[in-house]
Amino acid sequence: MKNFEHITLGQRVLFGSGKSAEHLSAEVSRVGASRTMVIASEFERSMAETATAGISPALWWDEVVMHVPVEVAERARAAAVEHDIDLLVCVGGGSTTGLAKAVALATGIPIVAVPTTYAGSEATNVWGMTEERTKTTGVDDKVLPVTVIYDAEFTRSLPVELSVSSGLNALAHCIDSLWAPKADPINQALALEGSRALAAGLAGVAADPNDIDAREETLHGAYLAAVAFASAGSGLHHKICHVLGGTFNLPHAQTHATVLPYVLAFNAPAVPDLAHRLAAALGRPAAGNQDAAQAAVEALNTLRRTLGAPSALIDYGFTADGIPEAVERVLRAVPASNPVTPTEENITGLLTAALHGVTPTAALAAPVEAR
Structure with a gap:
């Protein structure tokens, strides 16, 4: 006999190769954002520029570090508050999405995620940060991106390995x-x-x-x-x-x-x-x-x-x-x-x-x- 409780997270998913800029522009308009912070590492910058071609970001942030060290998260959070950001757009892999989640966890600013790898963090309400050699994770709906924009063209940037x-x-x-x-x-x-x-x-x-x-x-x-x-x-x-x-x-x-x-x-x-x-x-x-x-x-x-x-x-x-x-x-x-x-x-x-x-x-x- 089956006996369980299942929770499905609410999230908008837009899937289409070569359509990231079109989809992101529409989402920014839909949520009514006016001051967008784009989070993308230096390596991810060209893909982020492609995805954001239809919007005018208020802030670009490229300090992205694996496993999201707490001190990096705190600097990104402070920048978001200082620039009165009302939407986070992360373009990149799991570390980039993880940093956006760390900002959202403290500020409540919504996220639109544009993944460029197969990491999957964009579809979860799980966050993770590292401090003093210990990675801590948690669950909070504030970190679940409101929208995920999948564009398989971006995954071409990943070598086979x-x-x-x-x-x-x-x-x-x-x-x-x-x-x-x-x-x-x-x-x-x-x-x-x-x-x-x-x-x-x-x-x-x-x-x-x-x-x-x-x-x-x-x-x-x-x-x-x-x-x-x-x-x-x-x-x-x-x-x-x-x-x-x-x-x-x-x-x-x-x-x-x-x-x-x-x-x-x-x-x-x-x-x-x-x-x-x-x-x-x-x-x-x-x-x-x-x-x-x-x-x-x-x-x-x-x-x-x-x-x-x-x-x-x-x-x-x-x-x-x-x-x-x-x-x-x-x-x-x-x-x-x-x-x-x-x-x-x-x-x-x-x-x-x-x-x-x-x-x-x-x-x-x-x-x-x-x-």
Whole structure:
């Protein structure tokens, strides 16, 4: 029997390749904004200029830093107040959207988000900031962008390597949503369809980086992933990556892309039905009497090999010396809903495997200690 409460966040979504300037101009008029602050890093500036061609921003802000350090957020907030800003327009990836959210959290100024990656932050009411090597996250409807403008043309700026990392970050939203604290049949359905779209789209992008149809399919999947994640909440995967990013300053997308298969291998044996459905969504359903968990892990491993995905945390500066502190922090944050009981031993094993890029198998957490 089904028994759950599901919340769908209210948000306007405009999707159309090459239509960002048209859509943004219409949204600025619709919300009645007169003093717009555009948040975009130096790298994102040309895309932001394209998107804002039909409006006259009152302020440009380009100090964007990964993991949103509190001091950076405070400077951006002060500038928004000083210039009497009434609308935030963020054009960029997750760090750019995250900074806009930090400003909105303190000021209540609405956001229109124009994503240029597959990060998905634009579709959630989750914020995150880092202070003293600790990343803190929270949920507040003030940070949910009122409108998201998707223009797949902007994702062409992502090289294949970054497209893969960003897309697998989105896939992590899907997979974590299968067993996160507020997982339910609705967000699981969104997550599985998001997984299908991301797997198909990313394979197309890897084969031809200029394939706009593949870019659109990937962006569509990233949105579904974010909607599922916004409803289901943060699971074990995100708790691990927040520790690795906030405490050890590892790069966001690459860290998510690297850790994802190890968390799937850790949890999948305890949720065979979900594992079976995920394997099918990823395009490699369990064959015959194949174990469902192993099928899901192999499906993800195959996709990652096709994409040339990141495979080892050691490549991004993490070392074995950091594992004890990371394990301690993860165990304090892991949600009670996780399908497998986390322990010092098995989380150490997970991080050690991810550190060295050991090929994940569904026996990673064996013996399974299901809740």
